Amino acid sequence: MLIENTTxxxxxxxxxxxxxxxxxxxxxxxxxxAMQGWxxxxxxxxxxxxxxxxIEGLSRACELHGVTPIARVTTNQPPVILRFLDAGAHGVQxxxxxxxxxxxxxxxxxxxxxxxxRGLAGSRQGGWGITEPLGEFTRRANRETxxxxxxxxxxxxxxxxxxxxxxxxxxxxxxxxDLSHSLGHPANPAHPDxxxxxxxxxxxxxxxxxxxxxxxxTHEAAARWQSKGARYIATGLEGIIKQGIQxxxxxxx
Ligand code: 3PY
Ligand code: MG
Numbered sequence: 290m291l292i293e294n295t296t297x298x299x300x301x302x303x304x305x306x307x308x309x310x311x312x313x314x315x316x317x318x319x320x321x322x323a324m325q326g327w328x329x330x331x332x333x334x335x336x337x338x339x340x341x342x343x344i345e346g347l348s349r350a351c352e353l354h355g356v357t358p359i360a361r362v363t364t365n366q367p368p369v370i371l372r373f374l375d376a377g378a379h380g381v382q383x384x385x386x387x388x389x390x391x392x393x394x395x396x397x398x399x400x401x402x403x404x405x406x407r408g409l410a411g412s413r414q415g416g417w418g419i420t421e422p423l424g425e426f427t428r429r430a431n432r433e434t435x436x437x438x439x440x441x442x443x444x445x446x447x448x449x450x451x452x453x454x455x456x457x458x459x460x461x462x463x464x465x466x467d468l469s470h471s472l473g474h475p476a477n478p479a480h481p482d483x484x485x486x487x488x489x490x491x492x493x494x495x496x497x498x499x500x501x502x503x504x505x506x507t508h509e510a511a512a513r514w515q516s517k518g519a520r521y522i523a524t525g526l527e528g529i530i531k532q533g534i535q536x537x538x539x540x541x542x
Contacts, residue, residue, distance in 0.1 A: 290416050291426075294379050294433040296329045296357035296521075297459060300500045305515055308359070310504075310525045312337025316346035322526060323350055329357035331523055334373060335364075335384045341372035345413055348377030359435065365391055367406070370398035375412035380435025382462065387444040389451035396457045399436050401427035404457060435459045437502060437521070441467035446486045453497035460521045461494045462502030463487055491517055507532070 296306050308329035309322060323330055332339050332347045339347075344360050351358040360378035362369050370381050383395040397405040411418025415426040436457060440446055441464030452461055465478035468487070474480040478487065494501040495518035502521035505511045511522045 290352065290377070290420065291379055291414050291430060291433055292352055292355075294357055294435060295355060296359075297380075297433065297435050299328060300459060300520060303520075305520045305522065307511070308357075308521070308523045309529065310337075310361070310523055311347075312339060313526075314339055314343040314347070316350045319347045320350035320353060323354045323356040327356055329359050329380075329523075331359045331361050331382055332378070333361045335361045337361075341369075341376045344373055344376035344378050348379070348413075352377075357435070359437065365395050365398075367394075367398040367408075370395065371408055374399065374407070374430075374434065375410070375414055377413045379414075379433060380437060380459070382437040382439065384439045384441065384464065385467075386438050386440075387442055387448070389448055389455060392438050392452050392455050392458060395438060396436050396455065399434055400431050400457060404431055437462050439464045439467075440490055441465075442471040443468075443486070444471075446490050449490050449493045453493060453499055458499055460500045460502040461490075462521065462523075463490060463504070465504055491519075494518075 299306050306328035308331055309327050310331045310333050311319060312333040330351055332344055348358040357379050359380040359382050360373035361382040362373050365383050365386055373381060381399050386392055386395060398407060401407045401409060437460040438458055439462050466476055469476055469478045469483045472483050472486060474483050491501060500520040501518055503514045503519045504523050505514055506528050514522060
C-alpha cells in the first residue's frame with residue numbers, strides 16, 4: 290500500500306538517496322536486503338523476469354521497512370505502467386525513453402487525472418479502495434508516486450534540455466551500459482566520447498529541478514557520482530553479493 294514516499298521527500302529536501310536493483314521474485318530476499326538501510330529498491334521487469342504479480346510481495350517487503358519500492362517496467366506503455374503501480378510499486382523507472390513526447394507519455398501513464406490518464410480501480414496500491422475513498426487516493430497517489438526516466442541512448446542524451454522542462458518527472462537516470470552501447474562503445478562508459486555525453490547530461494540535469502540518477506557498480510563510483518551532483522544512486526544486488534563473496538574467500542580461488 291502506498292505509504293509516505295520518503296525517497297521522494299528526501300530528494301525534494303536536496304538529499305542523496307541510495308537504492309538497489311533486484312530481479313529475483315523472492316519477497317524474503319527483498320525483506321533481508323531492504324532492512325539494511327537502503328532508501329529504495331528497484332524491482333527489475335526490464336532486464337529481470339519480474340512480472341506485475343511479483344511486485345505485490347516485493348513491495349510489501351519494502352513497506353515493512355519504510356523503503357520505497359520502485360518498479361523498472363518492461364516498456365513505456367500505459368497498461369504496463371498501470372499494472373506495476375497497481376500491484377504496489379511506489380514509483381516507476383522507465384527504460385528506453387527517447388523523446389520528450391515519450392517522457393510526457395510516461396508521466397501521463399503514472400499519474401491519475403487531471404495530470405495524467407492512469408486508469409482507476411481499487412487496487413493493492415490504493416488499499417483496494419477500503420482504506421480511503423478512491424478520489425482521495427488519486428490525489429495522494431499523484432503526490433507520492435515517483436517517475437524516474439532513463440537517459441540511455443544518444444537520442445535521449447541529445448534531448449536532455451527538453452526532458453528537464455517536463456513537470457512531474459522526479460529523476461533523470463543515466464543508464465551507463467546502454468548509453469555507452471548506443472554511442473558505439475558497449476559497456477565502456479569511461480570512453481572519452483561517452484564520458485563527454487554523460488558530463489553534458491549531468492550539467493543540464495544538476496542545474497534543473499530534477500534529481501540526477503545513475504547506476505554504479507562500486508562504493509567508490511557512488512561517491513564519485515555524488516560529488517558530481519547525482520542524488521539517486523542505484524547499484525545491483527548481484528554486484529554487491531559478488532563483492533562480498535570475493536572479499537571473503539581466499540584470493541587463490
Ligand atoms: C544501463 O546502464 O543501461 C541501465 O539501465 C542501468 O540500470
Ligand atoms: Mg539500460
